[in-house]
Amino acid sequence: MRYILSRRRLKKVEVNMTPMIDVVFQLMIFFMLTFNIIAPEGDFDVRMPLGKSSIEPPDELQLPPIQVRLSSSDDGVLAGILMNGEPVADYLDLRQRVASFVDVAIESGASPNDIELEIDCDYELDYINIIDAITAVSGRIEDGRLIEMIKKISFVPLKKMP
Amino acid sequence: MIRKSNGPAITENDMTPMIDVTFQLITFFMFVLNFSEAEQDERIQLPSSQLAKPAEGVVEAPITMQLMANGGVLYAGEIVPVEGIGGSLQRERDIIIAADKDPKRATVIVRADGRANAGDVQRVIQICQELGFQQFALRALYKPD
Numbered sequence: 001m002r003y004i005l006s007r008r009r010l011k012k013v014e015v016n017m018t019p020m021i022d023v024v025f026q027l028m029i030f031f032m033l034t035f036n037i038i039a040p041e042g043d044f045d046v047r048m049p050l051g052k053s054s055i056e057p058p059d060e061l062q063l064p065p066i067q068v069r070l071s072s073s074d075d076g077v078l079a080g081i082l083m084n085g086e087p088v089a090d091y092l093d094l095r096q097r098v099a100s101f102v103d104v105a106i107e108s109g110a111s112p113n114d115i116e117l118e119i120d121c122d123y124e125l126d127y128i129n130i131i132d133a134i135t136a137v138s139g140r141i142e143d144g145r146l147i148e149m150i151k152k153i154s155f156v157p158l159k160k161m162p
Numbered sequence: 163m164i165r166k167s168n169g170p171a172i173t174e175n176d177m178t179p180m181i182d183v184t185f186q187l188i189t190f191f192m193f194v195l196n197f198s199e200a201e202q203d204e205r206i207q208l209p210s211s212q213l214a215k216p217a218e219g220v221v222e223a224p225i226t227m228q229l230m231a232n233g234g235v236l237y238a239g240e241i242v243p244v245e246g247i248g249g250s251l252q253r254e255r256d257i258i259i260a261a262d263k264d265p266k267r268a269t270v271i272v273r274a275d276g277r278a279n280a281g282d283v284q285r286v287i288q289i290c291q292e293l294g295f296q297q298f299a300l301r302a303l304y305k306p307d
Binding site for chain 1: 177181184185187188191192194195202208209210211212213214215216217229266271274275276277278279280281282283284285287288291296297298299300301302303304
């Protein structure tokens, strides 16, 4: 009997939601204002101390670097690719040639870290070609796995200024 | 015939769906929030590559050189000609040395527009080399095919 009476006295408690909604909306506005979409970026790490170039005679035990020449037209468009003096059709062809070069070098006992590649390009060439060339020679993706090829990449010193 | 008014009705809105959606929005924004102060500028359109590796860990003493398509270097919010970047780099070098760090271990991040002259990029790298910098990171957009 006492229990029934006490239940009758219970009242519905109304929680005031206004402060919580205020805070929640302020948080949302903060996050919306600080929201910025950043495209994922990556790096090609290149170590280039001063004074290292193909002009210097290589060590006897060291493999001569692969020479990649990128020539451009006056407006910066790629005009031609040469690898060790031989013409290359495109970056895909360059990748295949470098891959076979690396395979032969490894079979003859060289370490992948010993293989160097030098990029020699015209001053006016669009920089996008440098990244395309580095992408072509630094590795390839097979079955979703990255197979690294050339790790040591350098530039031939500038010969002429515009 | 006069209809008798029942008095003002109190409408109770159900706030639950709105709060649910709001919390979901907050959760979304919290996940995509990026506090990193990556030096990015929309005037520079980076070339893309499927092999560009995202930086592993914290880059030691990074110096970012942003080369624009017209040949200028965007450095510390100002556009500087390529040949005029030496003074600023010298100051960076002095700061690195004053902080007991080795410029040889500092990384120069090169963010160059895809249409910039390759020669200008090489010239910037050459100026950095003359000041003792050896580590370079050529930055590109990561785009898996």
